[in-house]
Amino acid sequence: MAKRSISEKYDTEDVEVKEHSVSERYLMLNLSTIYTVVGKVTGRKYVWQGAGSILPVDPQDAEHFLSLFVQRGCCGSARINKPVFVEV
């Protein structure tokens, strides 16, 4: 097995971190709750810790999360479709 230098190892890790952060999308929870969900595509588990909390999300999961709405409205108030997440 070829022996790698320390600098080569760090270079490789730097590139990996950069690619990961650029491709992720950041979603903010719009509901007053702790929200847990498993991404349908990646199987990754996400846990938002309350309204306004932001998590990086794999773009493959993000589209589905952004399509989630809850329908609210009662007693004469206009019904609203409230998005569960907002992209920031």
Added chain:
Amino acid sequence: MALVTGSPVGNLDLQEDRYLEGAPTLFVQRYEADPLKNPDSDGFYWGMSGTTTYPAYELGCVTDVTFAENVTMNDVLCDNVGVKSTIQQRNYLEFTLTVQSPFPLATTTNILKGGTVTTNGTEGTEKMPLGQINNQLYWMVYAVRVYDESTGDYVVIHLHKCQFVDAWSIATPFGDKWAFSNIKLRAFSDPTKPAAQSFGNIIRADLSVLGT
């Protein structure tokens, strides 16, 4: 009304021939949020503006709503004359109501003094913990009743710093809706607001009567 005894002479104010009916729509929001009018042009603090962190919650399908005050009263009793005066201090103002909309639990937990709800999007569940009461949670209350929809005349009761207090009960009758009763929103004096409106304020908007 003409009185055979004669009406008071001089400056006389009469009340209006208008009546309010029905319960106000009630909103609550965490005390940490600023009111929408903070203050308005007349120095009054009122209204709500929901934020992501501090949303405004509407209490769903309320009934039996009453608004009352609690005061301490002590008579000034002079033994040679009798009661000459009564010293009063306002302790708190209080809404008492029944809520009939149990969902979402993320809203109901506030009413029932529960903990932070966890929603599991994968399972499709909401889980509301019931532990010890958090006595550090305070709320603004915004109660609105529009009494003329055509002209947009309304009355607002705004309370600055409230807590959900007292023991609730949930009635579960056969063939009837569940009712969360004895829900009390108690408003305390808020030292951060002007003394004259430290508990809150009542605002009426009626352009046809009050406008110039």
